[in-house]
Amino acid sequence: GESVGLHLPTLSVQEGDNSIINCAYSNSASDYFIWYKQESGKGPQFIIDIRSNMDKRQGQRVTVLLNKTVKHLSLQIAATQPGDSAVYFCAENRAGGTSYGKLTFGQGTILTVHP
Amino acid sequence: GAGVSQSPSNKVTEKGKDVELRCDPISGHTALYWYRQRLGQGLEFLIYFQGNSAPDKSGLPSDRFSAERTGESVSTLTIQRTQQEDSAVYLCASSLQAGAGANVLTFGAGSRLTVL
Numbered sequence: 429g430e431s432v433g434l435h436l437p438t439l440s441v442q443e444g445d446n447s448i449i450n451c452a453y454s455n456s457a458s459d460y461f462i463w464y465k466q467e468s469g470k471g472p473q474f475i476i477d478i479r480s481n482m483d484k485r486q487g488q489r490v491t492v493l494l495n496k497t498v499k500h501l502s503l504q505i506a507a508t509q510p511g512d513s514a515v516y517f518c519a520e521n522r523a524g525g526t527s528y529g530k531l532t533f534g535q536g537t538i539l540t541v542h543p
Numbered sequence: 544g545a546g547v548s549q550s551p552s553n554k555v556t557e558k559g560k561d562v563e564l565r566c567d568p569i570s571g572h573t574a575l576y577w578y579r580q581r582l583g584q585g586l587e588f589l590i591y592f593q594g595n596s597a598p599d600k601s602g603l604p605s606d607r608f609s610a611e612r613t614g615e616s617v618s619t620l621t622i623q624r625t626q627q628e629d630s631a632v633y634l635c636a637s638s639l640q641a642g643a644g645a646n647v648l649t650f651g652a653g654s655r656l657t658v659l
Contacts, residue, residue, distance in 0.1 A: 436584065460645075460646050464648075470652065471634050471636070472634075472636075477643065477646040519646075521645055521646050530574075530576075530591045530599060531576070531645070531648060533586045533588070534585075536584075536585040536586070
């Protein structure tokens with residue numbers, strides 16, 4: 429079923445450190461895996477996506493890694509800044525059926541960056 | 544418009560009253576979602592519209608909740624006989640329907656509902 433977040437996991441890092449946020453997924457049929465960032469009081473914003481036939485994709489200061497063997501997705505943020513403090517959600521784009529193209533969000537992780 | 548617009552931004556209502564929340568998606572976006580987010584928690588999927596297909600209503604928590612979408616434009620989420628546990632931020636998002644474009648949801652700022 430859909431994910432309903434309760435007591436979101438947290439990650440605290442020092443400014444300048446690298447952050448790694450993890451996500452486990454269950455559907456091997458997903459076409460894409462996506463990361464979103466939600467700052468306080470705002471709606472989530474798209475960060476980066478990766479197609480299921482890839483294992484790594486880099487953006488600006490962010491890298492997404494996909495391990496299909498263990499169904500694991502991670503988001504690495506280099507040189508984390510206080511402005512990176514937010515809730516990070518992973519999502520899957522599941523193909524097929526009547527809900528083609530529908531995104532399903534994971535639980536979310538709270539990232540806090542200390543100056 | 545340039546983004547997803549939701550109204551009202553804040554709604555305070557009394558238990559038992561009905562409320563309507565409105566979402567204006569980005570023009571040309573055929574997919575539209577409603578999510579509920581309680582304070583400090585994750586995104587709870589409610590309903591998904593894609594083009595002219597039958598909506599995916601699998602996330603609606605009870606028959607007090609319903610949503611409609613007019614063509615590929617405005618959507619309204621209706622909550623009847625509101626309960627205190629309905630208090631949350633209701634987020635609307637839209638996207639292109641298929642392919643990689645479907646990965647990029649644009650969210651509205653949300654409608655904060657408080658049921659007294």
